[in-house]
Amino acid sequence: MYVAVKGGEKAIENAHALLAKRGSGQERVTAQQISEQMGVLVSRVMNEGSLYDPELAAKALLQAQGDVLEAITLLRSYRTTLPRFGVTAALDTGALPPERRISATFKDIPGGQQLGATFDYTHRLLAEELHTPEVPAAQGEAAEAMPRVTDLLGRSALVEPDHPQDWADPEPGDLTREPATFPMSRAERLQALARGDEGFLLSLGYSTQRGFGNTHPFAGEVRIGEIEVLFEAPEIGHEVPIGRIEVTECQMVNQFVGSAEKPPQFTRGYGLSFGRAERKAMSMALVDRALRAAEFGERAVSPAQDEEFVISHCDNVQATGFVEHLKLPHYVDFQAELVLLRQLGAEFGQSTDGRASNDPD
Structure with missing residues (x-):
């Protein structure tokens, strides 16, 4: 503890x-x-907090007084205490029964x-009063x-x-338990993007459409719906359903001119996120495709195509901690630099005085 901040416990309380x-x-x-009326916000906290639990995400938002990044940090911290079974x-998102399913590539699609x-x-337009209209019953x-x-x-x-x-489905790495190493596999990149900051990925996705990523995307399909989660219990020997979760999936279609080999x-660009999170899934799909430049022999000349830049800076919990730690006491560090600056200033003054005294003019 810094000497200058001793005795600050009462102030902190x-x-x-x-x-x-x-x-x-x-x-x-x-x-x-919060969970029922702010589902989109809750979905963001679950995605970036790496934990699907609408109730806990809502509690985190309530405790954080609406500070999304603080709520995400709370949820991730809680997640580390949970056992792994x-x-x-x-x-199987191909069998996802969607509540919402659109395509920007074809008007008429099966289903x-x-x-x-x-x-x-x-x-x-801001409404004077929020109301809940009647939704027509399914036919x-x-x-x-x-x-x-x-x-x-x-x-x-x-x-x-x-x-x-000839592809064999490899066992994916787990970025929550193992440090990221570059270059990463696509599965590991998608993990990082799935829990990456929505605003950061949105900006990068936007940059790819403005010429900084060499992609020309079409929203092939966006689906939102609930899907069953299966777990293979060793003592049973087969998969058993353990619940249902709501997900958003985006398949982005991008142009490619081909090569001598292809x-x-x-x-393709792919995005998958918890809950209702279309913007996040679409941004993720755009960045996923940009990061595949090496697979297609494309030159990586833009930030969205730089794997180390994207993955190292998309994690908002790490970014928040690194930025906000600047608010904490740095008295000793600053005093050391202050002493050095004064010393360098004094030496600079002496050297300029010497040049002035020897100046023939």
Whole structure:
């Protein structure tokens, strides 16, 4: 502890008390209200906190008084205390029954376009009073098959396959337990992007569309819905369902001119996120494709194509800690630099005085 900050415990206790008072308010807002009415915000906290639990994410937002990054930090800290029982099976998002499913590449797609709950067609005007309109009941018709748009393109070899024919599904690394090393596999990059800061990824995704990433994207498909999670319990010997989670999936289709080894075809960018998080999934898909430049023999000349730059700076918990630690006492460090600066200033003054005295003019 710095000598200059001894005796500050009482001040810290008072600061905590003042913070709690600022967050008390006239009427207590419950975590359930936040979870039900601010689902998009809760989804962001779950994504970047690396934990799917709407109730805990809402509690973190309540404790953080709406500070999203603080809530994400709280959720990640809690996550580290949880036991690990194993790894779930890969989600079969191809069988995802969507609440919302759109494609910007084809108007008519098998299963049809489903607008679902979206802000896309709303007037951005503040309402005097929020109200809940009646939603028409489902007609009860048999659900039509909804194959992925990229799979339809794949049948005609118009888009790259989702994996090579001789590809063996490797055991993915776990960035929450192992340090990141570069270069990374695509699975590890997607892990990092999935829990990366939405605003940072949005900016990078935007940059790729403005010529800083060499991608020309089309939203092949965006799906939102609940999907079953399967877990293979060793004592049972087969997969068993353990619950359902809401996810957003984005398949981005990008142009590619081909090469001497590969035919001209579209390429893919992929994004998957917890809850309703379209902007995050789309940004993730754009950055994922930009980071695949080496696979297609493209020159990496833009920030979004620099793996080390993107992965090292997209984690908002690490970024928050590194920036906000500047608020903590640095008295000793500053005094050391102050002494050095004064010494250098004195030496500079002496040297200039010497030059002035020897100046013939």
